[in-house]
Amino acid sequence: MTDEARDTLGLDPANRAPRRRLRWGRRSSRGSFDGASDGTDRGGPTYAALDLGTNNCRLLVARPTDDSFRVIDAFSRIIRLGEGVTASGRLSEAAIDRAVVALAICRDKMKNRGVTRARLIATEACRTAENGAEFRARVVEQVGLTLEIIDRETEATLAATGCTPLMDPQAEGVVLFDIGGGSSELVRLDRSPVSPRGPAPPQIRGWISLPNGVVTLAERHGGVKVTREIYEAMVDEVAAMIAPFAEKYGAGLEGIHMLGTSGTVTTIAGVHLDLKRYDRRRVDGCWMSDDEISGVMERLVAMSYEERVASPCIGPERADLVLAGCAILEAIRRAFPCPRLRVADRGLREGLLVQMMRQDGVWGEAQAAPP
Numbered sequence: 001m002t003d004e005a006r007d008t009l010g011l012d013p014a015n016r017a018p019r020r021r022l023r024w025g026r027r028s029s030r031g032s033f034d035g036a037s038d039g040t041d042r043g044g045p046t047y048a049a050l051d052l053g054t055n056n057c058r059l060l061v062a063r064p065t066d067d068s069f070r071v072i073d074a075f076s077r078i079i080r081l082g083e084g085v086t087a088s089g090r091l092s093e094a095a096i097d098r099a100v101v102a103l104a105i106c107r108d109k110m111k112n113r114g115v116t117r118a119r120l121i122a123t124e125a126c127r128t129a130e131n132g133a134e135f136r137a138r139v140v141e142q143v144g145l146t147l148e149i150i151d152r153e154t155e156a157t158l159a160a161t162g163c164t165p166l167m168d169p170q171a172e173g174v175v176l177f178d179i180g181g182g183s184s185e186l187v188r189l190d191r192s193p194v195s196p197r198g199p200a201p202p203q204i205r206g207w208i209s210l211p212n213g214v215v216t217l218a219e220r221h222g223g224v225k226v227t228r229e230i231y232e233a234m235v236d237e238v239a240a241m242i243a244p245f246a247e248k249y250g251a252g253l254e255g256i257h258m259l260g261t262s263g264t265v266t267t268i269a270g271v272h273l274d275l276k277r278y279d280r281r282r283v284d285g286c287w288m289s290d291d292e293i294s295g296v297m298e299r300l301v302a303m304s305y306e307e308r309v310a311s312p313c314i315g316p317e318r319a320d321l322v323l324a325g326c327a328i329l330e331a332i333r334r335a336f337p338c339p340r341l342r343v344a345d346r347g348l349r350e351g352l353l354v355q356m357m358r359q360d361g362v363w364g365e366a367q368a369a370p371p
Contacts, residue, residue, distance in 0.1 A: 049352035054082030054181025082125035124182030152209030162350030172255035223320030234327035246335035264325025270313030284345035
């Protein structure tokens with residue numbers, strides 16, 4: 001083994017003993033992120049994508065296939081990193097502790113799976129918190145992970161990349177939305193060309209990122225006791241933010257469908273399907289008509305907090321957030337009336353995996369990453 005290789009693995013050239021903590025997410029010469037591995041060949045390149053959001057910490061570990069990828073490990077946990085940031089401007093100690101625990105689990109999964117390349121991103125909570133840099137430094141020190149804070153345009157593009165395979169190939173385009181914890185992205189996409197070298201990059205006509213997500217909106221308006229008046233106030237607040245984008249891109253919706261990714265839309269789909277427990281296989285890719293969406297949202301608005309807690313597709317972790325998500329979705333629906341919606345239980349992580357694999361040319365000739 002060369003000295004350079006030993007350095008990559010964190011080994012001292014003289015005695016091969018570990019001399020520093022392994023750090024995931026070091027920047028490579030490509031400008032993306034490489035994960036450290038134990039040097040074991042475990043069946044070709046293994047990729048990891050981590051998304052640390054305002055509400056969730058999620059990880060996917062995957063290996064490329066002929067024209068896509070196969071997930072070999074995953075992790076998802078609600079950590080509410082952005083809890084209280086709207087009022088204080090800072091990440092709380094309790095939220096940081098929850099994130100550190102979740103990130104340590106992700107680190108161990110990546111190490112155990114022999115990940116050879118990883119990209120680890122953080123979004124709105126880390127973008128806006130006064131102590132975001134301190135939090136990232138603590139994660140490096142305690143967990144050995146280096147987080148990359150992405151901007152909102154990158155977030156929108158990655159969500160579009162991850163969801164593009166669910167676009168109806170007969171549709172002229174889609175209105176994609178990603179309702180997050182601290183922000184929400186809305187993207188107008190045209191039909192993507194067919195590519196023999198893996199998932200094709202999305203054709204983005206326009207995008208907008210709203211500084212409203214389920215956590216921030218619920219903290220401002222309340223999420224436990226939500227009257228019809230409070231609900232409509234949330235809808236109106238979001239609608240005012242969407243209006244300029246809708247004016248520019250809201251015409252010509254014939255042959256267009258909505259494509260939604262987030263806990264809000266997967267929850268709505270789970271309630272619609274009357275699932276006794278959440279089942280990704282039934283939710284991801286399912287279609288809902290405009291009337292079906294309206295029916296589920298009316299049911300949710302009419303529920304008490306206790307009834308939302310008792311719902312198997314909502315539960316105590318989402319009961320105070322789901323109506324804020326519904327309000328954001330309702331504002332989007334009013335601005336972009338489409339007859340049907342396709343539900344995606346996928347998004348940023350899948351977009352990260354596709355982007356890395358495309359850059360590495362795993363589906364053939366190397367392709368440039370989406371803009």
